[in-house]
Amino acid sequence: MQSITPIVFIVDDDEAIRDSLGLLMKSVDFKHEIYHNAQAFLDNYDSKRTGCLLLDIRMPGISGLELHAKLKEMSLDLPIIFLTGHGDVPMAVDAMKEGAIDFFQKPFRDQELLNRVGQVLNQAQYKQQQQVERQQMLNRLESLTTREREIMGLIIEGNGNKVIAADLGISQRTVELHRARIMQKMNVNSLAQLVKEGLFLQQ
């Protein structure tokens, strides 16, 4: 099982900024990584890792906005908080429209930034949690036989054992046995739980 601790990725060309941000993250025990430009980040980024991208909007080479666009292009869903100088608000607004989480104008209040980063990290963590759960469910689903999966579908649709048995032309007893196996394999105790998982997987 991989680590689900989200990471704060700091990309800023200004050394002092990224260094101070790193220290700030460290002071609140946020795991963080520091990159001095967009390319360095791209080179090291692993799509499986999640967290929050603290991104300077103005950088030589690939700018913050360009990196944002690139990530979207690569379908990487990394939440981005832009750090802007004053006067870059219109740019930041554009970035928000493009799907950035938030932007902070430098210099920023540390608490506000940390709160927002915390939120994002939580969300990320939650999302990753869900991701993990979903993966687990998928794994469980995969452990079902074809027959069991078929029956599970019918159960989720709300069919009773009798109806299922009639539909499949098997005995009611067999359906009950399958049902018990499904409940066991899917690691649920109630029908309601099973339905919930089934719907979750269908998303």
Added chain:
Amino acid sequence: MKNKRILLLVLIMTAIAISASGLAITMLYHTAIEQQTISLMESAQRQVRLLKAMSLNTRFSAESSPGKAFADSVLHDREARELFKGFGDTGVFILAKRDENQISFIFSQSLPNARIPTTLNPPLFVPLVGSLPMQQAIKGNSGVIITLDYRGTSVLAAFEPVADLNLGIVAKMDMAEIRSPFLRAGTLVTLTTLLLVFFGTWGIRRIGTPLVSKLEENEQHLRAILSTAADGIITTDDQGIISSFNRAAEQIFGYSSEEAVGNNITTLIMLIAEPYPYSQPSDGDHNKKLATGNGREVTGLHKDGCWIPLEITVSEVQEKNMQLKTCIVRDISERKQSLIALHQREEELRLIFEKAPVGIVICTLNGDILRANNEFCTLLGYTQTELLTKHYTTIIHSGDLRKVESHSRKLLVCESDAISLEVSFVEKQGLNIPCRLRGSVIHDKNSNPLLYVAHIEDRSEQLKTEQLFREHDERLAHVTRLSTMGEMATGIAHEINQPLSAISTYAAACQRLIKQGQPVPSEVLPTLKKISTQALRAGDVIRRLRTFIRNKKSSRLQLRCHDLIAEVISFAEVDAHYHQIIINKELEPDLPSIYIDSVQIQQVIINLLRNAIDSMEKVTNLINKEIRLRVKRQGDNTIEISVIDRGAGLPPESAEQLFSPFFTTKPLGLGMGLSISRSIINAHGGHLQYTSNPEGGSVFSFTLPIDPRT
């Protein structure tokens, strides 16, 4: 011509001689003929008388025989005649008898060598022809006649009748005999005359020709001299009536010789006793008589009415009882004109010297002031006389003397033709006057230096104006810098924001670390240091900003190229960074130092970088967002700094007016940046120019002279 005349003379002389002698001979001839006639008449009459006597004599005896008487008469006659000789060579007596209507010649006596028979028996009958005198004689006439005889020869014949005997006697003589002495004499005279004439002519020619030709030559010379003489030569009598007027005089006065001769020189020419043109002649002012004298300057009147300056020499010549005047007249218009021109030139030069708007001083080589013009006197507040007693060292500021001396030395050794230097003069009140002195040396013919000449121009006003201009330029440059700063404000704010953000973040982090109760000095202390570094960094930006926009006096100092570029880049990068543009510097190694006003040159570079940034901002999707700042040596004495961008570049029509004031392509631009930049670079002795970048974009390059002390 000469020979013809001589020939004519000779001919006339010959004709006179011949005709004189001819006349004499003719007169003698006529006298001779008269005498001969008389003598013939007498001879004939004598014969008649003789015959008559003889016939009387014989008549006695003739009584007996009349025939015999006749015969005897004739015989006697013949005998007598034979005894009578000396009747010339051709003298002949002819005796004839009248027979009825015929003449019968009885005899004819002549010289013994005469061919006519002396005896005619019987008497010969001859026709009347050729016997005209005989016929007359027979007729009883007497006289003399010149006629032709029977031989057809012209003869002088005297005829006389012998009335009683019916005889006629003719005494005749050939004209030829009478003429011959005269012919001989005539011939002799003619020959002698001709001979004399010939020798005379020859003699005259021999002696006369050289004399004549000498005379002619002299006369021709005289004539030639007169007619070709450059001076007008006029001769007059003592009343002033012109008797000769040579060609030069014609040319001078415009009158022809024919017009002039016979007129009074004073009325015709109107000589004014005053030299031209100092007193313009007025009517009646001219002198009536020409005074003698040498080379006086007078004014003459030309035929066409204009006045001519003349130089006249009048001399008197006593010739017989007449007093003649010879005037030698010379047109001195040209001399006068050049003299006047010279005077004018001198006057002009004097005026130029005096009225020149610059001070002019002439000094001896020792430095004593010889002449000074008004302007210079006014400039220094001295009078001319005061200045002329001064030495140059007393009017030049002591601090400048050494400079003046060294320059003067250069002039003296011909190291330079002219010098130009800034010198302060000291005026009478002791105030310093900054001047521009331009000096040169005047040399004599042998190139030895004679005098110093110096032009002195008061530079006070100019310096003030220059100062004003400089201040104006500086103000303008300052305004432009402020404007540039305005454009860069966002970038600068950003650049100050960065360290501020870092500081704030560092501080927050430290607070948290400390609050957490687990202060880790190893973590906090370095952070505090970082905070101060960032504060300094922000301060640095502000310091640069202040330096850049401070309105300070221009001052130049020696600076290494690398330092200049580092300073510029650290400042310009603020802006570039904000626009996400990289400035790449390309510096040649070992670049020399330059002597510049650092702020001004920074202003130029930043201005160019800003333009480049703006230009590149206009281009969307620019991949290579970099500006190259290139510094390299160009030749031995200059460096070239180029700002090369990949921006939009310039349309050619804009490139023309790029450096004009108020030209801008920016919506909010002042349009002074490049104009100021160019004047800054020019003031530094460099040159700013634009070329288009072949890869797209613009290249602005400027040169700066390398500091000669490095």
